Amino acid sequence: MAEHTVLFDGADAPVKVPTGTLLADAARLAGVEISQPCGGQGRCGRCAVKVTSGSVRRRSSLRLSPDDVALGYALACQTVVEGNVAVEVPPQERIERHLTMDRVAAEVRVPAGYSYAQHQSIQRYSVRLRPPSMDDQTDDWSRLQTALRQASGRSDFSVSLPLLRRLGEVLRAGDWQATAVLDISSWAFCQDCPARLVDLRPGLAEEDEPLWGVAVDIGTTTVSVWLVDLVSGAVQAQTAEYNRQIARGEDVISRIIYAGKSGGDAELQGLVVGTINDLIAAACKRVRIEPRDIVKATVAGNSTMIHLLLGIPAASIRLAPFVTAINEVPAFRGADIGLAIHPEGTVDCLPGVASYVGADISAGVLSSGMDDDAQLTLFLDVGTNGETVLGSSEWLVTCACSAGPAFEGAGVQHGMRATSGAIEEVWVNGATFEPSYRVIGHVKPRGLCGSGLISLLAELFLTGVIDKGGNIHLDLPTPRVRSGEHGPEYVVAWADETERGEDIVFTHVDIDNLLRAKAAIYAGFTVLADGVGVPLEAVERVLIGGSFGKYINVEKAVQIGLLPDMPWERFQFLGNTSVLGAYRALLDRDARSRVQDIASRMTYIELSADNRFYEAFTSALFLPHTDESRFPSVMAGMA
């Protein structure tokens, strides 16, 4: 058998190994540490290395994208040597970042062909006015309008009282040279509608001087703000933090109930506005501008979040027949809502479709591009509510199902949000049933977040710790399984490893909750596909959006039957598609019209009134599914 040299970049010298040797084994020979939390089963992707030269054969590339493979990435536990090779071992953090962040960063590129003058609904005009004299006593506002007519070619302009109050001072301070910021968004649809004066500043502006906007995504859990230079289109700062409304309820339903109490509406409005304002302030600090310099905010979020932002009662969202007060929100001004941008700055809330398919989904579809693609695409936003869109450039159908808060870590004994101390990924050794795990923030674990729970459920199923009904096998030869206070449970971490000094366990009740959550989501998109007569296998792409989707391990999600069993290449993580869609709509009037078009094109299917949904849900309450033929790869892996 031929021998080859393998040179690891961290090693002193190459090692010699025969053809067919696993890279993982070669590394051990070379004394190079490669983490293999799943025990070398090719499931965790943590042993990814980069083959910089030479020939290898990949038995499996799960968790790697075609791009990754093209760049030379390979799983050390699944890749064998076939010639002399050189291998780079990325630091653990770099792999994690690569897997979770790189794709998101790539999405923040300025859209190709973006032209401020052509696409932006906020336009700036620097004008020189003829000063008034005894021969020309025209009033200030008419004088400015005349100059704006010449500069913009439009005839009519609207102005607020606060701006009128500053008008004379600004014109004189700039010695009759001034820069007007106009919102021309009405121009697209109304020839005679006035353009709105948003700001007037003394003096002239440089052509390429930035003009500031923000894209905002209000998630039930996390709020994200992107600070954007509307002239160049570039994202100049990104900030995110938990939605402070969390203190008044973890999910939308509890927030709606809270908002219905006396003063609750105003309190929740204040909390989310406070969250956004602090994020804006932090972003502005980085770029050294004032929040007041921001003249436009484009906002996405689910329907409840948008109602609560605007202080509009959301009660009807929660009760049958589940209607919103408003889906297509007109433009307001910063001052109307209390946003700490320019008081006259436009606040544009993107349109939603229904009570449980909101602007976050319209924005998500926009940023996914599925509405403009002939491929049949399934778009999923997995969270407390699983929103699903199926379709293509031809048609779009959508539904939402209440998955419950299990994926957010709630309703689970040791569940928690994806914050420091959360176990976000787990691997279970098939022989010893011993787990290993990764904790957010590299601290002692405090609990399990959504991705950790999915990961744990899949591992326990694949290693036979639980059966397809979710029942824990208490007769296994390991102290990890036992009867606890709440019935059978699996010990993920012993007390001495944990922050609180108590065992972190995963109980039968937790498993039931997760099964219901995943069954709801799976049932959602199967009913959607059935409803339009499209077999699930015909889906050419599965796009996973939402900030939670960013952290899901696809193969584990497939293994528990949350996602459909399809080749890896068809899955694509899009990160926070909501904020990305808001960013696109913020920049480009055409994109903004497209979101409108998407919202009106999406046919909403109400699942709560659909018996097929209940049947599909019941069938999906097993691991991975009652109908095993739907999950051939999972069943093959178990055989």
Added chain:
Amino acid sequence: MAEHTVLFDGADAPVKVPTGTLLADAARLAGVEISQPCGGQGRCGRCAVKVTSGSVRRRSSLRLSPDDVALGYALACQTVVEGNVAVEVPPQERIERHLTMDRVAAEVRVPAGYSYAQHQSIQRYSVRLRPPSMDDQTDDWSRLQTALRQASGRSDFSVSLPLLRRLGEVLRAGDWQATAVLDISSWAFCQDCPARLVDLRPGLAEEDEPLWGVAVDIGTTTVSVWLVDLVSGAVQAQTAEYNRQIARGEDVISRIIYAGKSGGDAELQGLVVGTINDLIAAACKRVRIEPRDIVKATVAGNSTMIHLLLGIPAASIRLAPFVTAINEVPAFRGADIGLAIHPEGTVDCLPGVASYVGADISAGVLSSGMDDDAQLTLFLDVGTNGETVLGSSEWLVTCACSAGPAFEGAGVQHGMRATSGAIEEVWVNGATFEPSYRVIGHVKPRGLCGSGLISLLAELFLTGVIDKGGNIHLDLPTPRVRSGEHGPEYVVAWADETERGEDIVFTHVDIDNLLRAKAAIYAGFTVLADGVGVPLEAVERVLIGGSFGKYINVEKAVQIGLLPDMPWERFQFLGNTSVLGAYRALLDRDARSRVQDIASRMTYIELSADNRFYEAFTSALFLPHTDESRFPSVMAGMA
């Protein structure tokens, strides 16, 4: 000589008198008291009686309109008997009311042909909505819009955030029947502009149920509010009181200076808004509605008053080149300004022309109808500023001159505003030089208001107490003329007749101030006429507007050279033309467009930059004028 019987309605029996006997003398014979304050000189009009049958000859009908004469009114001191006659002696109050109030009351008739559906910019639609169901989960706002589209035939509607917040509750409270109030003023000029939702109320409204609006005139001195049912067009209540800004300056210039101080803008804004709100509250109380029921306010006032109402700095009005911040004010909402009408109620400030020709004049011209009449008309608004408009349906020119506050009673030793205790009319006996006077409120006199001052100046001139230069003849055989602390003076009331127990005098300095005031106004319209090459005699009508104009005694104003010397019939008092114009514009979209048209048609002539004005002013500083040929009737009366 033939004898005739004269029967007075208050007398026991007729008296017999020869042909040519004055009615005044016949009355004395019959024992009927007829007041003759001017001593029977035919100047005061106080001896007006009504000849109900029989033949008389009027030597003079000064102070009576052709309508009055047609009704039988005659001056007892100027009318001689030519046959058997019957005479009614109206109570004194009725004469006064007739002379000052009747014409005003007549102006408040609903304009002929007014049709709410056709003319009103506020329209009400009662709609029945299909309730939402699991089969129709349309959002509330779309559901309402669909119904409004069907009801109104328009496609687009705008809505404020506060209304959106109440939307769901209102629709459900009315069990999906609701009444929407829309501002459709944009429909006239913009096909695609949205109609604005002003209010939404649960349930259906009756066709003829009132819909409330107010017409507001903000005078520098007096604020007037008319509460109007927009459906019937009827004025249901009128209230007026002093502008509380008076405490911060009597005239516009001192108010602008005050507004320029720190916080002055906001304070003056608060004062006038407070004045209006109290007037609105008082009017609403009479009709038993809430101020919140008012959905539209149309506001007229001079440019400074409009700026101060809106809190817009007015400094540039005062300083060369005298420009306003804004002449054509866009519509705002009650809440923007702090008006206590419906917070979404439209506030429509009528357009002005220049710093000193404001919306009060545009509104005045509208209500005068001169812009739609072929007759050459001179429109005068006499007050602190004398605004003049000259023209016809063909053309309109306008100017303003600063008369100073003398006509408002300021800058005069015993001057005061036209309030209780003010001497408003004076007659001086040509033989004894003794005055008699009428006091507002039938109390002891405290001073002289503008009309009293004009009256006094005319009487003193006609009776020879002063010469044409305004100098007092101290050598007359009466204790009424004397040298006082401030030079020569005339005693109008002795200390024991007055409220304060001190003589009320009219000094040489007062006379000079009045001469400057009247000269400015006279010079204004003569320069205007000269400027367009029209002789003053060609003027077919002189319309006197403004709340002050209502109380001016025309013949006395002619005698001092304030008004041009023309036949009585050409003069017409229009009362408060500003509030009347606001009322018309409030009711009728076409009238509103016409005000706009008037404001843009009026060519403004700036007098402060015009040498001709200074010359005309100097010539007019005499009684009645340097050029006596301009005042033939006055000179004839003196001969």
